[in-house]
Amino acid sequence: MNTIYAELLTPLQQTRVDVFEEIFLVFLGLGTLVGIVVVAYTMYNAYKYRDVEEQAAEDVDRPTVGELPVGGEGGKKLFLSFGLSAIIVVSLIIWTYGMLLYVEDGPDELENGDNVEIDVTASAFAFSYDYQYQDDEYSVTNELIVPQGEPVEVDVTSSDVWHTFGISQERVKADAIPGESDETWFVAEETGQFENAVECFELCGNGHSSMQHDMMVVDADLFDAAFEAGAVGELWDAIEAGELSVDSSPEELDQHLEDLEAEEEADDEDDDEAENDNDDDGDGDDEDEADEDDDEGGED
Numbered sequence: 540m541n542t543i544y545a546e547l548l549t550p551l552q553q554t555r556v557d558v559f560e561e562i563f564l565v566f567l568g569l570g571t572l573v574g575i576v577v578v579a580y581t582m583y584n585a586y587k588y589r590d591v592e593e594q595a596a597e598d599v600d601r602p603t604v605g606e607l608p609v610g611g612e613g614g615k616k617l618f619l620s621f622g623l624s625a626i627i628v629v630s631l632i633i634w635t636y637g638m639l640l641y642v643e644d645g646p647d648e649l650e651n652g653d654n655v656e657i658d659v660t661a662s663a664f665a666f667s668y669d670y671q672y673q674d675d676e677y678s679v680t681n682e683l684i685v686p687q688g689e690p691v692e693v694d695v696t697s698s699d700v701w702h703t704f705g706i707s708q709e710r711v712k713a714d715a716i717p718g719e720s721d722e723t724w725f726v727a728e729e730t731g732q733f734e735n736a737v738e739c740f741e742l743c744g745n746g747h748s749s750m751q752h753d754m755m756v757v758d759a760d761l762f763d764a765a766f767e768a769g770a771v772g773e774l775w776d777a778i779e780a781g782e783l784s785v786d787s788s789p790e791e792l793d794q795h796l797e798d799l800e801a802e803e804e805a806d807d808e809d810d811d812e813a814e815n816d817n818d819d820d821g822d823g824d825d826e827d828e829a830d831e832d833d834d835e836g837g838e839d
């Protein structure tokens with residue numbers, strides 16, 4: 540049963556956002572259609588059976604008070620309307636159930652296990668993230684960075700009271716309960732820096748309203764490169780400082796990391812020089828150099 544759904548529906552759906560949008564549009568469309576039919580039929584009958592003086596009462600077969608309507612054409616109309624409604628409602632239930640099974644299980648890629656996995660631990664009043672990806676690990680607090688277009692698996696728990704981890708724009712919400720883990724997934728479709736995209740949705744204490752932080756969705760190759768280089772934190776800082784963008788290439792990241800290293804070395808050298816200067820008698824050096832310059836000038 541499950542595989543039939545998967546085969547029928549997989550090409551149509553990728554992200555949670557797509558799924559919920561599709562469900563919303565189908566329900567809106569059908570609801571509008573049914574509404575139009577019902578209102579139009581009501582208007583038609585209101586007009587057809589309007590009160591007209593000239594019309595002889597015998598011409599029209601009106602039901603009278605206390606009489607049960609027998610229905611048009613020997614119950615055909617009744618059967619048709621019930622039948623159609625049943626078909627619409629039952630197919631909606633089956634279709635929506637299939638869609639929601641997909642939301643529960645996630646895309647097939649999640650079963651391969653080569654996707655990004657993040658253990659989220661909520662605590663008053665912050666979210667900490669422990670990434671596992673390509674045999675590497677990375678931990679950070681209040682900074683969520685994910686690759687674009689790749690399924691991300693999250694495993695949510697709490698270290699103190701009840702919280703709820705949520706990203707509205709990705710249609711993600713998972714309860715964070717101490718001692719329990721709540722699994723969910725999402726695929727971020729667009730790169731970008733999203734202000735306060737991650738929020739707590741469970742009133743958890745006096746810091747609850749400030750329990751939110753930014754999210755970055757970066758190019759998948761850039762994310763891989765940063766993870767491989769063990770420089771996810773550096774990537775976040777560089778994007779925040781405007782030195783790199785969410786769509787930068789892995790080469791640009793490499794260049795940035797080299798620049799950082801060079802800067803660090805330069806800083807170290809500066810520090811060494813400063814230490815040397817402190818050791819020397821600074822004033823004496825300066826006077827000597829000035830004298831030498833004067834001497835040279837005199838010779839010319």
Ligand SMILES: [Cu+2]
Nearest residue numbers: 739741743747
């Ligand atoms: Cu909260």
